[in-house]
Amino acid sequence: MNLNRASLITFSIVILLCALNATPALTEAKIVALKDTTIIQFESAGTLRPKLVSSSPTEFKLNINCQLSNLELSPKGLIKDIKAQKDSVQTTLTFFLKKPCNWYARSTPSGYEVCIFPQNVTKIKTIVLDPGHGGIDPGAISKSGIKEKNVNLAIAKLLKKKLEKAGLKVFMTRDQDEFVPLALRTQFANNKNADLFISLHCNASASNKYASGFETYFLSEARTDLERAALMRENEALKYEKDKKNLDADLDLVLADLLQTEQLKESYNLALAIQTAAVNILKDTDRGVKQAGFYVLRGCFMPAVLVECGFLSNRVQARQLNDPKYQNKIAEAIYQGIINYIKDYESRYGL
Numbered sequence: 001m002n003l004n005r006a007s008l009i010t011f012s013i014v015i016l017l018c019a020l021n022a023t024p025a026l027t028e029a030k031i032v033a034l035k036d037t038t039i040i041q042f043e044s045a046g047t048l049r050p051k052l053v054s055s056s057p058t059e060f061k062l063n064i065n066c067q068l069s070n071l072e073l074s075p076k077g078l079i080k081d082i083k084a085q086k087d088s089v090q091t092t093l094t095f096f097l098k099k100p101c102n103w104y105a106r107s108t109p110s111g112y113e114v115c116i117f118p119q120n121v122t123k124i125k126t127i128v129l130d131p132g133h134g135g136i137d138p139g140a141i142s143k144s145g146i147k148e149k150n151v152n153l154a155i156a157k158l159l160k161k162k163l164e165k166a167g168l169k170v171f172m173t174r175d176q177d178e179f180v181p182l183a184l185r186t187q188f189a190n191n192k193n194a195d196l197f198i199s200l201h202c203n204a205s206a207s208n209k210y211a212s213g214f215e216t217y218f219l220s221e222a223r224t225d226l227e228r229a230a231l232m233r234e235n236e237a238l239k240y241e242k243d244k245k246n247l248d249a250d251l252d253l254v255l256a257d258l259l260q261t262e263q264l265k266e267s268y269n270l271a272l273a274i275q276t277a278a279v280n281i282l283k284d285t286d287r288g289v290k291q292a293g294f295y296v297l298r299g300c301f302m303p304a305v306l307v308e309c310g311f312l313s314n315r316v317q318a319r320q321l322n323d324p325k326y327q328n329k330i331a332e333a334i335y336q337g338i339i340n341y342i343k344d345y346e347s348r349y350g351l
């Protein structure tokens with residue numbers, strides 16, 4: 001055993017002993033009901049390390065690493081009922097809520113708190129379509145010269161008509177060949193109070209000219225190399241923007257916003273619905289639902305997905321993507337996916 005390893009083991013044992021000894025003393029627990037927020041506050045002498053486990057929008061569990069022997073918490077505000085389970089090392093509290101809620105937890109100078117506020121669950125009425133690229137930013141270009149920006153716009157226009165026919169309100173981030181900065185696209189959707197945000201794109205592969213198929217992304221950190229490649233390509237549009245510094249500051253703010261967890265789940269559900277419909281209707285290669293940190297999907301305060309309709313780098317697929325009939329088929333597939341998602345969403349929330 002070398003010295004480094006020995007000291008690492010000693011260090012780990014010390015950490016372990018500290019962790020075992022550091023059962024924090026809880027000095028106070030209370031529930032504060034404000035106008036539309038309910039806060040559960042814990043004050044402690046040591047560091048509390050609660051684990052928040054949600055099981056549904058109307059119920060969540062909190063595991064706390066100490067015994068709450070004299071705990072007396074009575075339901076208040078959005079909390080309907082509380083159940084406590086205690087063992088020798090920890091306490092598990094289950095909170096039952098009066099209606100579907102979002103929550104976030106954070107450490108405070110004197111302990112820990114969980115803020116609960118109602119989910120604004122309403123019917124899905126407004127959709128923002130975002131035809132990717134435009135103006136000076138052509139996006140991907142096929143060998144024969146087909147530009148992604150034009151295909152995206154054509155599909156978006158067809159999709160808009162279908163959604164409007166179904167009674168939905170649809171806005172487009174651009175309806176002509178113009179450059180729209182990425183941050184403005186999400187800002188536009190937020191300003192329109194959109195319920196869903198769909199960014200439309202076409203794919204390209206530098207390494208495989210036979211790559212083809214349909215894929216749908218929802219926001220997250222990119223995981224695989226292929227996902228990273230797609231991410232870099234779509235984020236390229238940032239190079240056309242001058243004020244990058246400010247954009248990144250906004251991005252951090254948004255990423256810090258834990259409220260997005262719930263939207264992430266819905267974004268995934270929407271992505272899955274679109275991908276499933278696309279595979280059924282297009283009978284094209286199923287490239288699946290993927291996660292990536294596309295800039296355009298960040299900063300959206302609503303479920304958001306990015307659709308890659310096919311590969312412009314593939315000669316056969318490029319021809320298809322430029323064909324109004326195939327564009328209509330793609331629009332139909334995305335439309336079906338959105339409608340299926342809305343039906344599922346509304347039945348889950350009893351709307």
Ligand SMILES: [Zn+2]
Pocket residue numbers: 132133139140148200201202234
């Ligand atoms: Zn694109």
